[in-house]
Amino acid sequence: MKKVLEFFWENKDNFIATTLPESGVEKIKKFQRQERVKKGLNPNKPKKEITGIKMVDGFINSTIKDLVKPKVGSIVHCGLLMNQIEHSGIYIGHNKIVHLDGSGRIEIVSPKKFLDRLDGMNLATNIYVSCRNGKAVASKAAAERAKLKIGKIVNYSVYSNNCHMFVSGCLTGHFENKDNFFSSLEETVEKEIDMNEWRVWDLF
Incomplete structure (x- = not known):
């Protein structure tokens, strides 16, 4: 294969x-x-x-490209619904991710729980890490902003207050932003941390 x-x-x-x-x-x-x-x-x-x-x-x-380990403040994401949409978060070290869950809670999760979306029906197995030329890139400021939000509950909306907007806010400090689609968040990640590729997280 x-x-x-x-x-x-x-x-x-x-x-x-x-x-x-x-x-x-x-x-x-x-x-x-x-x-x-x-x-x-x-x-x-x-x-x-x-x-x-x-x-x-x-x-x-x-299987072909080199896997990577994220840095504190790396942006991470995984696929949902047969990889047709994305879920995103911020890596804060010690194998932990901060993300905005669909329940509206901002929480710390393991990579396994990060992938466990859609009531266990998510089939994605890869978590992608923000990289530049094969190496993880990150924003420590984003990690710090994410940590400050842990435990808060927000009025979650798929269209107007979702995980991508939370991640964008952690990157820029502006939580009222328009990055409600992953493609918009991706552009913000490029601008903020000079990312030029996504690589699969080496979870082992």
């Missing part, structure tokens, strides 16, 4: 190019790069998606 994935990884550019007509691929990439530059971001999106097929990407990220 690993040899198959290694072959796929080495030929990923050819695989992606065959999924859309060449002109379509280039137009989409050009538009995405232009939009990111307008926002003051690096033209290239942080690396995690390789094929765009969530299950395949998860296997590749956990």
Whole structure:
């Protein structure tokens, strides 16, 4: 299986190019790069998606690429609903994550509990860590802000007060923000801690 994935990884550019007509691929990439530059971001999106097929990407990220250990203040996230949406939090050291739970409680959890979303029905096995060029990056200020919020209960809303907004607030100090989607949070992480890729947490 690993040899198959290694072959796929080495030929990923050819695989992606065959999924859309060449002109379509280039137009989409050009538009995405232009939009990111307008926002003051690096033209290239942080690396995690390789094929765009969530299950395949998860296997590749956990078997081909080097795994990492987070630093205090690293941003972490995992997939939900067959990896179609994300859940995020802040690593505070000693194998603990602070996150905003769907109940509205800001709490400290283990990696296992962080993955245990949707009443135990979440199938994700990987937790991703904010990285730059293969090494974890972090914000100690974000970790400190997260610690100060532990035990508080907020009026949780999937759309207007969720885990991504909490993480963004820990990064910037502004908890009333518009990062209610993971893609928006991802851009904030890039700006605040110079992240350029996500890598799988080495939990062992």
